[in-house]
Amino acid sequence: VQYDLHWFWFEITGFAMIGAIGGLVGHLFTILNTHYQKLKAKWRFLDSHAILEVFVVIVITHIANHPIWFLKMSNNQILKSLFTSCQNIALDGDSDSFRVTKLLCDPRSTGELIKVLSVSVLNKFLLTLITFGVKVPAGLFIPSLTLGACMGRLGGTFIQHLTDAYPNWLLFRECDSTSACVDGAIYAIIGAAAVLAGVTQVSLSLCVVMIELTGGLSHLLPVVVAVLSAKMVANLFGSPSIYDSIVHVNRYPYLDVNIDLDTQKASEFELRAKDIMRTNLHVIKATGTRLVELEGMLACLKFNGFPVVDNLVDQRLV
Structure with a gap:
């Protein structure tokens, strides 16, 4: 028109x-x-x-x-x-x-x-x-x-x-x-x-x-x-x-724009992923994890998805 x-x-x-x-x-x-x-x-x-x-x-x-x-x-x-x-x-x-x-x-x-x-x-x-x-x-x-x-x-x-x-x-x-x-x-x-x-x-x-x-x-x-x-x-x-x-x-997962961040770092483009990520995660070791431990995690937690890592220190994803 x-x-x-x-x-x-x-x-x-x-x-x-x-x-x-x-x-x-x-x-x-x-x-x-x-x-x-x-x-x-x-x-x-x-x-x-x-x-x-x-x-x-x-x-x-x-x-x-x-x-x-x-x-x-x-x-x-x-x-x-x-x-x-x-x-x-x-x-x-x-x-x-x-x-x-x-x-x-x-x-x-x-x-x-x-x-x-x-x-x-x-x-x-x-x-x-x-x-x-x-x-x-x-x-x-x-x-x-x-x-x-x-x-x-x-x-x-x-x-x-x-x-x-x-x-x-x-x-x-x-x-x-x-x-x-x-x-x-x-x-x-x-x-x-x-x-x-x-x-x-x-x-x-x-x-x-x-x-x-x-x-x-x-x-x-x-x-x-x-x-x-x-x-x-x-x-x-x-x-x-x-x-x-x-x-x-x-309840879709998304990054909230209202999250409390270090505004000075954000304005200087120094903000890194680890600055906003949680560190106390529930993970599963790639080796050495027993079935009873997995059952206990599933029974205690409300979610059922876990990252698989090589060890609990570095927590590198497998």
Whole structure:
């Protein structure tokens, strides 16, 4: 999608608000998905019946999307339609594409558009919540973009309605001479970036991705404002990245960035592996270890993986 539309300075406030809402949505998604993953971890039934879980998710997705014609499209199609500007668009035709265009661009369809987008936001939020973490990779990037695009286009519709209803407001006089003051497609891009930033806690690289996606450097500042607002709100609530949360829930081994290290050594690049490694390890000698000793270690310790070394002094791995 290529954008040549101009945005107005009064819209910066709207971009920041959508960014803040995106950060809040990302925070709620991270918290709820983390609790959902913990609940599944306690219920061992799903671990041994992964195919059944995927089947149930497919059925729920079909039931939730089928009654709404807009959600029958794929996420890529929804994104393409929401990211498409209404400038110079024909509103006649009978195909599904014209139906989507009429919904998004015809002023007479504003009421229906608000209903469809509101339901779509709730639908995408709940479905992404239960699909992220299933045994079959369902993705997070595109669903989050779709959720944010629906939310952003909804916000843009409200702002566009305000500019049409109150064109003489001092705030809106900047655009009273143009045919299209507010374009909802720009807000769809802003919302998509904001929600993804709130969920993943990504900032700079996400801005680059969104600019490459739209092909317009003129929207760099709005995207940056929205992404920074989303990240600030998410950090304000103390929300971690969804990926960090999954690491903690699944207890994956990783090197914590908050580990207490000698900052002077670290800043001088003198930090070595032994400075952060433990020395009081439970090891197994390559020779001379008896079976009763191994059984005792397994009975006393909570883990069952041990490094095999040549001796207990040097502890060189075999």
